[in-house]
Amino acid sequence: MASSPCRVADEKPNKPRKFLIDVEETKRLILEQEDTDGDLQITVNDAGPKVIGVGTADSGGYRKFDIRGTYMLSNLLQELALASGYGRRHIVIDEARLNENPVSRLSRMIRHHFWDGLTRRIDADGLELICKDPKNRGTDQRPRIYVPHGDPDAWEYYTAIAEARPHLNLQVEKLPEEITPQWVKSINQHPGILALATRRCIDVKGESTLAAVPFVVPGGRFNEMYGWDSYFEALGLLADGRVELARGMVDNFAYQIRHYGKILNANRSYYLTRSQPPFLTDMALKVYERLPTDTPEENLAWLTGAMHAAFKEYHTVWMAEPRYDPVSGLSCYHPTGIGMPPETEASHFDHLLEPYARKLGLTLAEFAAGYNDGSIKEPELDAYFVHDRAVRESGHDTTYRLEKRCANLATVDLNALLYKFEIDLATTIRDLYDDQFVMADGSVVTSAAYFDRAAHRRTLIDRYCWDEATGLYYDYDIKQEKRSTYESVTALWMLWAGAASEAQARRLVPEALRRFEATGGLVSGTEASRGAISLDRPNRQWDYPYGWAPHQMMAWRGLEAYGYGEVASRLAYRWLYTITKAFVDFNGVVPEKFDVVNMTHLVKVEYGNVGVDFKLVPREGFGWMNASYQVGLTYLTSHMRRALGALTDPDQFSKEHARNARNASI
Known part of the structure; x- marks a missing residue:
């Protein structure tokens, strides 16, 4: 009513x-x-x-x-x-x-309440919450924080907290200087949080002290700093003027690269071998553009630190094996973890393990124990778990697009991101450092090498991923040496990256809209690509009919960059209509994802829908959904915004919606 x-x-x-x-x-x-x-x-x-x-x-x-x-x-x-x-x-x-007005109310709640509700610090008060997290499961159930080998300040900081608050029962442990997959596997039964950045500040007594750098979490059960979520959250923070908080997110990313070797899936011990989609350069540059103009030297020094981290990530993670494929010259998601991912529920892989256990006459528990300690060898399972981890590294967990083959796919989305990464490195060197950037080891690089890398990657993407007949980009299987046929909305990431030619964009945009535009926004993939669903083949949350905030935001920016501003506005309107309607009809809910075909957040799919389980009043929303709303509002015309604001008045909404239908082909 x-x-x-x-x-x-x-x-x-x-x-x-x-x-x-x-x-x-x-x-x-x-x-x-x-x-x-x-x-x-x-x-x-x-x-x-x-x-x-x-x-x-x-x-x-x-x-x-x-x-x-x-x-x-x-x-x-x-x-x-x-x-x-x-x-x-x-x-x-x-x-x-x-x-x-529901648009004003939701935007106000995000700006003044939800971001604060999602902000965390790994300090004494933050550890009070972290130590109660149910993910602190293990053989002895003690909450742990792992501190990098090369950060003595963090060791002193967290041991002092553990001593000052003995009721936490906090175990502070130092990571080894070299973190190997074997070592990460060895602590699966002793999981813990990973330390993030601290900075020096002056306390109320005028003394120098350490303070934990804040960050934003996705929400719900996701109570850590997640990799690609953080990029989209930062876009929302910048839209709302929260520049310092977005800057802190970049600082925490740089800390992870410096001490853990990569931007982590999330800052927990079992993610030490797993990264996430690379957005650091774009994120750092967007924050840099918003820093106070009266401190240019400090700003550039800050950016230099972020760029040093970006260069390290680029060369040691994405351009190094196993993630770099020397044959195709493209990159893949390929984490180095061993065995079963320990963060899953105890029964998550039972259906997979059962045939192997039955073959050996073992119970599931006996087989799982033997497989995990290495006494039972099953190469097929080893391959399965490599791909399973790769799907999680991609952020698209899970989808039939990537299942059982992700580590073999040079995905169009990853390589679009790396093209943009290379362009960002090159243009930053050229425009902000007079084409002479001093690396952390003292060597000097110029822009030409990275412009060349970007041009080469674009050539390879065109060769392996672009299909002129269908007007779409596809993933490339480096083992089978052929393109995948799964139609994914991430093809539009090539526009975000600026990697498509004008001619390719003219082919891509209408073909992508025909396949992926749904009533409530862009859908992740086509129904035909997903295939038939049954009890034995259940739906996956990154497949049809689900839509996600990152896909919308990437598409809007890419379309606008190629001159399709009206299309971007239309798609933003569809997505914000979906969010606003749920907000109005369901007590202010802002969920993790939507079924954009059937226009509902009440989905029956693996992992459910985060952000819907609250009592009386929503206090967080969901990180990247909040961001998509605040960013999406910047794409709407005044008529579109007025229509969304009239959702509580059906007659007025019908008039405004009809006007938009005439003006923007909605």
Whole structure:
């Protein structure tokens, strides 16, 4: 039921009203009457009457009015939950607050509340939360923090915290100087958080001290700093003017490369062999552009540190085997972990292990123990887990596009990112360092070498990944020496990278829109590529019909860069409509992903949907979904934004939506 402002017959319209509300009693009444499914939210799925009577707080005497509709009632519930958290017994609420334009309300919540709700620090207070994380499972259940071998300041910092807060039972351990896959496997039963960057600051006593550099987490069960999530979160932070927090994210990335050798899947011990899609150069340059203009030398020194990290990542991770394929000259996702990924639930691989256990007459537990300690050799399983880890490194976990072959695929998305990485390195050397960049080891590089690398990669992508007949880019299988046939929306990442020619863009854009544009935005891949779904072949969350924030944001920027600004606006409108409609109808929810074909966040797929399990009021949203909303608003016309704001008024929305349909082919 759509909400609309409450009205009485003898009152002039649009007269502002304030309501005096008993917090706990009204909250109890709303939940008792309206929350018919018992999830502590007010949504369109609830069967209550969708009306609550409240009294005014003005000087004209007590009068009672009805607050109607899902949106207003859910907003009232949220305001009451927040007031209850502050211990307030009564509050005065302006009617305009309850009927706030949903676009303004969501954008405001992201800017002023959600980012703070997702911000973490690995300091004493942060470790209070980290030590309670259920992922701290192992043989002795003790929470651990692993500190790099080459960071004595961090060792002193965290051992001091462990001593000052003995109730944490925190184990501080130092990583070896050389971190091998074998060593990482050896601590699978002793998992822990990995230290991130600290910086020197002056405390209230005027003394120099260390402080943990903050970062943003995706949300829900993802309570660490994740690799590619952080890039998109940084775009949202920059859109909201949170430059220092975005800068801290870059500093933490540089720290990971310096001490762990790569930007990690996430900062936990079992991710030490696994990276994520490389976005560091674009992220650092975007932050650099927003730094205060009155400190140019400091800004350039900061960028230099980030660039040193980027060069190291490029040469030692993406241009080194096993991720670099010397035959094709392209790069693949190929982490170096051994055995079963330990971060999964205990039964996650049971279906896979069962035939092997049965063949040897062992129980699943016996087989798993033997395989993990190396006493049982199964080369087929070894290959499977290499690909499984590669899928996780790609960020697209999971999809039939990559299943059982990811480490053999030079994916179009990874190589588009590396083309952009090379262009960024080259243009930064040329434009900001007078074409003479001093590397960390004292050697000097010029832009020409990296422009040449980018040009060579573009030639290879055209040779191996571009299909002129279909007008699409595909992944290339380096073992089978042929293109994959899976149609993925990541083909549009070539526009983001600037790696497509104008002629290729003219072919790519209409073909990609025909395949991937859905009612609610861009879908991850085509239904035909995904194939038939059954009990034995369940859906995967990065396949059709699901849409994800990173794919939308990459496409918008790429399309705009190639002169398809109106298309970018249309796609942004579709995506923001999907987010706003869920926000209005489902108590302010901002989930991890959407089914953009059937227009719902209520998905039945592996891993569920993060960001939907909250009580009374959302406090975080979801990292890259928050970012996509704030960035997406910059692509909308005034008519589009007005239409989204009218979602709580069906008649007005129909008029505005129709106008957009005429003007933007929506």
